[in-house]
Amino acid sequence: MSDINLLNLKPNKISRDLKGKFILIYGEAKSGKTSFSSLFPKPLLCAFERGYNALPGVVAVDIDKWSDFKKICAQLKHPEVKGMYETIIIDTVSIATDMCEKYVTMQNEVETLAEMKWGAGWSQYKKEFESAFRELTYLGYGIVFIAHSKSRATAFVDEEGEAIASVYPDITKTGMNIVNRLVDVIAYLAVEFDQYGNSARYLYTRQTPSVFAGSRYKYLKEKLLFGYQELVDSIADAIEEAVKIDGAETTDKTVIRPEKQRAFTEVQEESKQLWLKLTSDGNETNARIILDLIKKHLSKEAKLSELTEPQQEILELIIEDMKELK
Numbered sequence: 141m142s143d144i145n146l147l148n149l150k151p152n153k154i155s156r157d158l159k160g161k162f163i164l165i166y167g168e169a170k171s172g173k174t175s176f177s178s179l180f181p182k183p184l185l186c187a188f189e190r191g192y193n194a195l196p197g198v199v200a201v202d203i204d205k206w207s208d209f210k211k212i213c214a215q216l217k218h219p220e221v222k223g224m225y226e227t228i229i230i231d232t233v234s235i236a237t238d239m240c241e242k243y244v245t246m247q248n249e250v251e252t253l254a255e256m257k258w259g260a261g262w263s264q265y266k267k268e269f270e271s272a273f274r275e276l277t278y279l280g281y282g283i284v285f286i287a288h289s290k291s292r293a294t295a296f297v298d299e300e301g302e303a304i305a306s307v308y309p310d311i312t313k314t315g316m317n318i319v320n321r322l323v324d325v326i327a328y329l330a331v332e333f334d335q336y337g338n339s340a341r342y343l344y345t346r347q348t349p350s351v352f353a354g355s356r357y358k359y360l361k362e363k364l365l366f367g368y369q370e371l372v373d374s375i376a377d378a379i380e381e382a383v384k385i386d387g388a389e390t391t392d393k394t395v396i397r398p399e400k401q402r403a404f405t406e407v408q409e410e411s412k413q414l415w416l417k418l419t420s421d422g423n424e425t426n427a428r429i430i431l432d433l434i435k436k437h438l439s440k441e442a443k444l445s446e447l448t449e450p451q452q453e454i455l456e457l458i459i460e461d462m463k464e465l466k
Contacts, residue, residue: 161375162277162322164233165343166287166309167329172341172366174231176329177284179368182226186212188235199225206243206268209236213272217279228276231286237315240269262314270318277322285319287311289328308352325355325375329366341366345374358382404449411444411455414462426465433461 165173174191177183178198185192185200186209192200203209215221216228230236244265245253253261276283287309307328309316320326328344328351344351346362359381364374418426435441437454447455 162283162285162324164285164287164309164319164323164326165329166289166307166327168289168331171329171331173286173329174229176366176368177227177229177231177286180227180229180282180284182224183229183284184216184225184227185229185231186236187231188239189232191231203236203239206236206239209239210272213275216276216281222279225281227282227284229284229286233285233287233309233311233315233319237269237312240272241265244268266314266318269315273318273322283322285323306350306352324357325360326353327355327371328353343371359385404452407452407455407459408445408447411447411459411462414459415444418462418465429465430458430462433458 165176167173174185175195178185178192178195183199185198186203187200188203188209190202192198201212203212216225241253244261245251248256248261248264250256250261253265255261256264273283289307290310291305291307309319309326311319325345330342330344330351331339332342333339343364343366344353344362345355345360345364347353348362355378357375357378360378361374364370415430418430430444431441434444434447437458438447438451444455444458447458
């Protein structure tokens with residue numbers, strides 16, 4: 141756990157740099173989602189489905205199973221690799237979620253997540269999927285998630301009283317919940333035709349009765365011509381509006397969130413050293429207090445050495461309490 145000191149917190153600054161942005165773009169098959177994503181800074185295309193054959197020069201790696209992606213994530217931590225890539229493209233999210241689910245069922249030797257009692261399967265799947273991408277964001281990478289679109293009826297009706305259909309990303313509910321928390325923009329790629337049959341592509345970044353979309357940029361245009369530079373310029377304009385209207389502070393550097401997770405062995409060693417320090421010279425009072433702290437956080441009696449890696453967050457909290465002891 142990172143040290144948290146409320147006295148040292150600073151106001152958030154909006155980065156003008158497109159590097160480090162997290163975007164979900166979805167639309168019909170072969171509408172240009174992958175080619176658009178490949179224009180982001182120093183991209184690495186993680187191809188959960190092979191859709192890059194017509195893209196010359198793209199750096200891509202085929203993903204056949206979730207363990208392949210975990211190996212890639214491990215390599216992306218290396219300084220020499222971080223110098224090569226800035227944007228990770230996930231094509232497509234729906235297949236990534238399927239592979240992750242299969243990985244969790246294989247781990248637990250079950251056919252479906254529902255076979256694991258008390259919702260443990262869904263909980264483990266959610267943690268596995270979410271942690272992989274959160275770690276990438278902490279490392280400073282931008283992420284572009286790609287998804288196909290699907291349509292479903294809504295509660296809205298048109299002028300003739302007919303139900304209006306709306307397009308949504310074709311992602312499972314659990315996967316969408318995770319992605320939605322990560323991304324800055326959810327954009328729908330639409331192909332529209334004029335009265336003469338000429339087509340044009342647009343990005344929708346705000347929700348309408350017929351489109352699911354959204355953005356953390358308060359002043360981002362609801363609809364813009366489809367194109368990488370158009371999106372870059374629109375985000376820049378939205379940031380400028382936030383500066384003028386809301387007094388937002390900006391930076392020309394990518395804002396990288398500090399990595400929060402540390403190795404469990406490091407946490408174990410810190411708890412061990414604190415125990416030795418606080419109970420030296422036979423200090424039975426501190427020993428009893430620490431055991432009470434463990435019971436408070438675990439709801440049962442245990443020793444520090446008995447806490448396991450899945451309980452790391454709890455051990456971190458116990459350590460913080462131990463630091464308050466004399």
